Amino acid sequence: xxxxxxxxxxxxxxxxxxxxxxxxxxxxxxxxxxxxxxxxxxxxxxxxxxxxxxxxxxxxxxxxxxxxxxxxxxxxxxxxxxxxxxxxxxxxxxxxxxxxxxxxxxxxxxxxxxxxxxxxxxxxxxxxxxxxxxxxxxxxxxxxxxxxxxxxxxxxxxxxxxxxxxxxxxxxxxxxxxxxxxxxxxxxxxxxxxxxxxxxxxxxxxxxxxxxxxxxxxxxxxxxxxxxxxxxxxx
Amino acid sequence: xxxxxxxxxxxxxxxxxxxxxxxxxxxxxxxxxxxxxxxxxxxxxxxxxxxxxxxxxxxxxxxxxxxxxxxxxxxxxxxxxxxxxxxxxxxxxxxxxxxxxxxxxxxxxxxxxxxxxxxxxxxxxxxxxxxxxxxxxxxxxxxxxxxxxxxxxxxxxxxxxxxxxxxxxxxxxxxxxxxxxxxxxxxxxxxxxxxxxxxxxxxxxxxxxxxxxxxxxxxxxxxxxxxxxxxxxxxxxxxxxxxxxxxxxxxxxxxxxxxxxxxxxxxxxxxxxxxxxxxxxxxxxxxxxxxxxxxxxxxxxxxxxxxxxxxxxxxxxxxxxxxxxxxxxxxxxxxxxxxxxxxxxxxxxxxxxxxxxxxxxxxxxxxxxxxxxxxxxxxxxxxxxxxxxxxxxxxxxxxxxxxxxxxxxxxxx
Numbered sequence: 001x002x003x004x005x006x007x008x009x010x011x012x013x014x015x016x017x018x019x020x021x022x023x024x025x026x027x028x029x030x031x032x033x034x035x036x037x038x039x040x041x042x043x044x045x046x047x048x049x050x051x052x053x054x055x056x057x058x059x060x061x062x063x064x065x066x067x068x069x070x071x072x073x074x075x076x077x078x079x080x081x082x083x084x085x086x087x088x089x090x091x092x093x094x095x096x097x098x099x100x101x102x103x104x105x106x107x108x109x110x111x112x113x114x115x116x117x118x119x120x121x122x123x124x125x126x127x128x129x130x131x132x133x134x135x136x137x138x139x140x141x142x143x144x145x146x147x148x149x150x151x152x153x154x155x156x157x158x159x160x161x162x163x164x165x166x167x168x169x170x171x172x173x174x175x176x177x178x179x180x181x182x183x184x185x186x187x188x189x190x191x192x193x194x195x196x197x198x199x200x201x202x203x204x205x206x207x208x209x210x211x212x213x214x215x216x217x218x219x220x221x222x223x224x225x226x227x228x229x230x231x232x233x234x235x
Numbered sequence: 236x237x238x239x240x241x242x243x244x245x246x247x248x249x250x251x252x253x254x255x256x257x258x259x260x261x262x263x264x265x266x267x268x269x270x271x272x273x274x275x276x277x278x279x280x281x282x283x284x285x286x287x288x289x290x291x292x293x294x295x296x297x298x299x300x301x302x303x304x305x306x307x308x309x310x311x312x313x314x315x316x317x318x319x320x321x322x323x324x325x326x327x328x329x330x331x332x333x334x335x336x337x338x339x340x341x342x343x344x345x346x347x348x349x350x351x352x353x354x355x356x357x358x359x360x361x362x363x364x365x366x367x368x369x370x371x372x373x374x375x376x377x378x379x380x381x382x383x384x385x386x387x388x389x390x391x392x393x394x395x396x397x398x399x400x401x402x403x404x405x406x407x408x409x410x411x412x413x414x415x416x417x418x419x420x421x422x423x424x425x426x427x428x429x430x431x432x433x434x435x436x437x438x439x440x441x442x443x444x445x446x447x448x449x450x451x452x453x454x455x456x457x458x459x460x461x462x463x464x465x466x467x468x469x470x471x472x473x474x475x476x477x478x479x480x481x482x483x484x485x486x487x488x489x490x491x492x493x494x495x496x497x498x499x500x501x502x503x504x505x506x507x508x509x510x511x512x513x514x515x516x517x518x519x520x521x522x523x524x525x526x527x528x529x530x531x532x533x534x535x536x537x538x539x540x541x542x543x544x545x546x547x548x549x550x551x552x553x554x555x556x557x558x559x560x561x562x563x564x565x566x567x568x569x570x571x572x573x574x575x576x577x578x579x580x581x582x583x584x585x586x587x588x589x590x591x592x593x594x595x596x597x598x599x600x601x602x603x604x605x606x607x608x609x610x611x612x613x614x615x616x617x618x619x620x621x622x623x624x625x626x627x628x629x630x631x632x633x634x635x636x637x638x639x640x641x642x643x644x645x646x647x648x
Contacts (some may be wrong), residue, residue, distance in 0.1 A: 064556065064642040085560040092558025103553050103645060107254035119247060120558030164557070 010201050011171055012038040012061065018072035019056055030056045031067070032226035043060040043194065043204040045214035047186070048223035054207045055176060057223065061205065062095055062174050075171050091211060092120050095167030096202075100177035102157040104149040104164075110156075111145040114163045121168065135163040139193060155186035162193055172203045180212055189214045248570050262539045263579030266624075269532035270580045270617060273525030274306045274587025274609060280521045282594070282607025284514045289605050297337070297467060298372055300501040301480060302460040307496035311489060316557060321495050323449075323456040335476045338567050340366035343448055345419075351441065353405045360401055362418055364439045364448030365462075372462050373431055380412040380427030387426075388444040393451065396427040398438035409580030416441075417563075421451055450638040465504070473504040526620070533576075533624040540572055540632035544639075551636050552644025561637040568636045572629025573622060579620035584614065 019031040029045040038044060048054045059065035063079065064087075075094055082090075093201040097103075104113045111132045118128035136142050139159045143160065149157055158178060165173050175194070179187035191213055196206050208219060214220045222230040303319040326341040326577045344489060345362040352358075367383040375382065378399060387394050395416070403409055415422045431437040449456060463480075467473040477500050482492050490497035544551070551564060559567075591607045598604055 059642050062556075064640075064645075070543075084555075085562065088558050088560045091556060097556055099645065103549070103556075105250070105550050105553060112519070115556040120554075120563070125246065168558075175296060 009040045011040040011042075011075055012036070012205075013071075013073040014061075015071040017057075017060060017072065018058065018068045018194055019053070019065075023191075025109050029226055030106040031060075034226070034228055035071070036221070036228060038205065039204060040171075040203055041198070041201050042219065043198040043206070043217045044219040044221060045206045045208055045217040046221045047208060047211075047214050048225055052223045053226050054223055058174055058176050058205070058207050061172075062097060063091050066124055088120075092117060092168060094171045096168065096170040097177040098165050098173065098178045099157070100180040102149070102154075102161045102181075104160060106149050108144050109148055110141060110152065110160045113149070113160055114167055115194065117164060118169045132163070133165060133235060135167050136160070139163050153186075154182050155189060158182065158186075158190050159193065162190070162197070166197055166202060170202065172205060173197065175204065175206045177207055179208065179210060187213060238479065244566070244570070248567060248574060251311045251567075252571060252574065255538055255622065258539075258543065259575060262536055262543070263575045263582075265535040265539075266529070266532040266576050266621070267583035267586070269525075269528040270583035270621065271590075272309050272528050273521075274584055274614075275590060275616060276516075276521040277613060278587065278591035278607040278609050279594070280514070280517050281609060282598075283517075283590075285605040285607075286320075287510050287514070288447040296503055296507045297473070298462060298503040299477060299480060300462050300503070301359060302499050304496045304499055306490045306494055308491050310491040310494065310496045313489055317490070318492065319484075319536065321458040321461060323383025323458060325484065326458060326485060328459055328644045329463065329480060329483060333465075333479050335472075335475065335479070337464040338371045339461065339464060340369040340370035340372060341445055341461055342369070343445055343453065343454055343457065343459050345448070349441075351401075351405065351420060352420075353414065356405055356547070357400070358404050360439060360441055362443065362448070364445035364454075365442050366445055366555040369442070369462065370429070373437060374433055375429040375437075376426045376432055378430050380425070382429070383429055383442065385442055388446050390449050391447045392444065393421070393423045393447055395423045395441050395443045396429055397400050397425055398440050399428055399430050400438040401441055402428045409603070416527045419452070425590045445535075458551075467504055470505055470508050473502050473508070477502050529620060529624055536572060536628040537631055538631060540568065541635060543567065544636045547636075548639050548644045551639045552641040555639065555641040556645065564639075565633040565637045568633035569626060571628040572632070573625035576628060577618070577621050580616040580625075581618070584617060588614070 010175070014034055014036040017031050017034040017036075018029070021028045021030055034057060035051075046054055046057065056065065060067050063074075063082075065214075066081065077089070079088075091097075105109075105116070108116070111129060114132035114135055115125075115128040118131060125129075132144060133142065136145050139162060141156060141163065144152060144156055144160075147158070150161065166174075179190055182190060187210070194204055194206070195216065204217070206213070208210050208214050218233070220232045221228050222232075224230075248269075271440050286399050301321075303321055306313070306319065308315055320343065323341060323636040326339055329340045330336050339487075341364075341542075343364040345364075347361045348359040349362045350357060351360050358549060365383070367385050367388055370377075370382045375396075377396075380396070382396060383394065386392070395418070397405070397411065405411070405416065406414070411428065413423045414425050418441070429437075445458070449453060465473065465476045467476055481498065484498055485492045485494070488497070513545060551559075555561075555564065588609070591609070598607075
């Protein structure tokens with residue numbers, strides 16, 4: 001498996017990433033030199049206790065937050081300090097996001113939520129609705145296409161969020177506790193969907209607390225005290 | 236930006252507004268109300284101005300009305316308390332010596348209850364003696380027959396013209412021209428029927444040459460008051476003619492030019508110009524009030540939009556995470572603000588115009604209120620103000636929205 005990974009292109013690369021927050025007079029060093037290399041098509045899990053810096057790392061990977069020191073390369077391009085406009089364009093082009101609390105827009109239907117990233121790519125309404133419908137169909141959500149988020153179950157909402165994350169055919173999908181709000185069976189269902197996505201070549205980085213979920217990925221990274229301390233590659 | 240994408244952006248914004256209907260309506264109502272009140276105030280002010288203007292136009296606006304009084308100050312050895320009375324030579328001298336005079340007439344009223352009879356029908360009316368030029372001063376509109384002329388005056392003809400109410404009461408539907416009526420038992424031939432939209436009192440009156448009245452009813456050359464129109468276009472011109480008339484009469488009747496009680500002069504032009512000044516002030520006041528209410532609406536929209544942006548920070552965070560740029564967020568909030576302001580402002584504008592139309596239809600006969608309307612320039616001006624105010628109202632919320640960091644907005648509560 002390791003060889004298989006090494007054969008592939010390095011899609012995401014972090015070197016000595018530092019991030020510090022200031023809270024009053026206190027400086028909190030959340031990340032203290034994170035090194036990470038992810039190859040195209042990999043599915044990895046990042047685990048760690050609360051406050052270990054998992055979400056901060058994901059925000060930096062997702063260009064939602066900046067870092068103080070280090071190097072970040074995404075799909076062959078260095079991500080330094082950049083304008084919010086450029087960050088938004090890169091997020092739309094390269095990244096997909098899945099969150100624990102789904103973050104669907106409540107007054108849009110499932111289909112409209114899925115189609116939204118294509119709106120920012122200036123894809124016509126007809127085409128983006130058509131593509132959204134195709135993605136919902138693949139995830140078994142077509143019958144709920146015209147339902148609003150408050151009419152869907154947790155698992156259904158997460159499938160809609162997954163469809164939204166992959167509709168732009170991103171290089172990397174970042175999932176922050178994607179099963180945190182779901183029961184066991186539903187969580188396993190969602191992970192099966194992740195597996196399907198991954199087999200289509202999309203790189204997946206999943207932050208999770210749950211060992212059972214992490215065990216379904218190719219590689220598990222343990223973040224502790226602001227650095228990646230352990231890395232375990234699944235057999 | 237290509238046109239398809241431009242419409243798509245608009246569709247997205249309309250969709251968001253439509254999906255949040257209550258919030259949109261509540262936000263827009265303040266602007267609707269502001270523009271509604273502006274249009275209503277402007278239209279009503281205009282209606283009042285038209286009404287006053289029309290009332291003046293239906294009489295000559297450049298008229299002077301002079302009536303005698305009682306002296307109140309000593310003058311050249313004469314005691315105060317002297318009654319002043321006018322005579323035909325006063326009228327002639329004003330006409331000859333004051334060149335600004337256009338038309339002039341002395342007037343003499345018989346009693347308000349003068350008995351008028353036609354066959355078996357008896358009525359009580361006021362009979363007035365005037366010169367032929369008087370119809371120009373009052374702007375009489377002859378409905379039938381003719382008005383008084385100089386031959387009627389010079390030959391002391393016993394002819395009369397009747398107000399339409401007199402004609403209706405005395406003759407009902409019968410043809411009256413050429414018929415004879417008896418005024419205090421003396422026969423007079425009816426030569427014309429007139430209407431006077433500017434003065435309803437005249438419709439109940441009978442007019443005859445003043446020379447005839449003075450002769451037939453033994454009034455010698457006595458004149459009760461003098462009416463005239465003058466050539467003047469502004470306050471100072473009108474006041475100057477008024478002074479000339481006062482000075483001339485003061486010289487003729489031996490009273491002080493400063494004696495305000497000896498004669499009374501009603502200057503219509505001066506009064507008209509005063510009204511116009513008043514309306515100019517009212518117009519400015521209405522604009523200040525109207526713009527004030529629009530500004531209040533704007534502040535209210537801006538406040539509501541700020542609250543909305545706060546409420547929608549998660550949605551904005553999601554949009555930014557998915558690829559919305561700060562510019563597109565500013566554009567979204569600004570366009571929403573402009574659409575709300577323009578759309579609801581337009582509703583207020585149309586509602587205001589509709590109410591003015593209804594007012595115009597139902598208050599047609601009202602005195603001093605006519606055609607409450609606004610012109611197209613003001614309507615377009617109001618629309619322009621709406622677009623500008625919509626943009627201004629949206630600026631601060633839009634800047635705030637653009638500054639939302641997705642990482643903060645999406646943090647789980």
